[in-house]
Amino acid sequence: MNDHLVKAYAFGDNVRVYAATTTNLVEHARTIHDLWPTSAAALGRFLTVSAMMGAMYTKDQELTLRVDGDGPIRGMVATANAHGEVRGYVGNPHVFLQYPSGKLDVGQAVGNGQIHVTKDVKIRDTFTSTARIQSGEIGEDFAYYFTASEQIPSAVGVGVVVTPDNRVATAGGFILQRMPGCPDDIIDTIEAALKALPPVSDMLKDGLAPETIIKQLAGDDHRVLASMDLAYACDCSREKFERGLLTLGKKELTSLRDEDGKIDTVCHFCATVYPFDKAAINRLIDETDKA
Ligand SMILES: [Zn+2]
Structure with a gap:
């Protein structure tokens, strides 16, 4: 039921x-x-x-x-x-x-x-x-x-x-x-x-x-x-986590990239993992330049 x-x-x-x-x-x-x-x-x-x-x-x-x-x-x-x-x-x-x-x-x-x-x-x-x-x-x-x-x-x-x-x-x-x-x-x-x-x-x-x-x-x-x-039901998405990462700013994103080479973001509500590899982080860093 x-x-x-x-x-x-x-x-x-x-x-x-x-x-x-x-x-x-x-x-x-x-x-x-x-x-x-x-x-x-x-x-x-x-x-x-x-x-x-x-x-x-x-x-x-x-x-x-x-x-x-x-x-x-x-x-x-x-x-x-x-x-x-x-x-x-x-x-x-x-x-x-x-x-x-x-x-x-x-x-x-x-x-x-x-x-x-x-x-x-x-x-x-x-x-x-x-x-x-x-x-x-x-x-x-x-x-x-x-x-x-x-x-x-x-x-x-x-x-x-x-x-x-x-x-x-x-x-x-x-x-x-x-x-x-x-x-x-x-x-x-x-x-x-x-x-x-x-x-x-x-x-x-x-x-x-x-x-x-x-x-x-x-x-x-x-x-x-x-x-x-x-x-x-959870309405999380990769885009939401991207927006969250962008708020960290260029300096923080660069140091995360250089230290770990990747960022795994996890949704607390549904436990979905959204991985960001080096290339994905670089794209985010480029985007902070445009902002
Ligand atoms: Zn979720």
């Missing part, structure tokens, strides 16, 4: 719910970044939240999200857009930390610090909102981010199940957001529904589709607004 996302209104249109399955894109991230289990769980949860947040915006907007913690994972970066495209990386892919119970300890891996969300609406400057990391378990941290930074009371549940032989078995989650003016008795109903909801990783183990997660949350009191496919 393709990764996909469903957006719905629920509880008498008093909440907006996003639910997603992201197993394929998280497994793809695990493969290209060579992620160990705790790094895979952390980045997987983060990519899942990012994909759902991308769906909150309109077509031309792009989000850049950063989890800037002091734990061994050394931070995470993701971008997402309204087309269901998401990509990301971790500072340290080789983290494997567990609680005594055997559960992956994402909180310790992420550590303390801040979340930053930058919106590029393409017409004006970008703007960034920031919130303090709460537990490092990602779901709680983004629930706090929405509530504190965007003034939207929210609940976020994300989960990634990694098999003992280190493959991503399932990944997904939900974001529930209360609309302004939600009556108190509905708030109580929502709180009770959230309390009764099994942990996301348990629901995912049972192979729940996004539609089913929404149904488990809200029963029949919901209406689906939209559904879209999600995918891991």
Whole structure:
């Protein structure tokens, strides 16, 4: 089954719910970044939240999200857009930390610090909102981010199940957001529904589709607004890396050419290598003369 996302209104249109399955894109991230289990769980949860947040915006907007913690994972970066495209990386892919119970300890891996969300609406400057990391378990941290930074009371549940032989078995989650003016008795109903909801990783183990997660949350009191496919996608190109190298200037490019004879640029997001040999570097140096 393709990764996909469903957006719905629920509880008498008093909440907006996003639910997603992201197993394929998280497994793809695990493969290209060579992620160990705790790094895979952390980045997987983060990519899942990012994909759902991308769906909150309109077509031309792009989000850049950063989890800037002091734990061994050394931070995470993701971008997402309204087309269901998401990509990301971790500072340290080789983290494997567990609680005594055997559960992956994402909180310790992420550590303390801040979340930053930058919106590029393409017409004006970008703007960034920031919130303090709460537990490092990602779901709680983004629930706090929405509530504190965007003034939207929210609940976020994300989960990634990694098999003992280190493959991503399932990944997904939900974001529930209360609309302004939600009556108190509905708030109580929502709180009770959230309390009764099994942990996301348990629901995912049972192979729940996004539609089913929404149904488990809200029963029949919901209406689906939209559904879209999600995918891991990177828009990097050799031309982008050329432009980046040109900003180094003639002197730096000349010394890189003379020291190493080549430059291998690597895309952090998709791990594609763009090699520049001596002739290619010389062409770039010629171009700095023209500029
Ligand atoms: Zn790339």
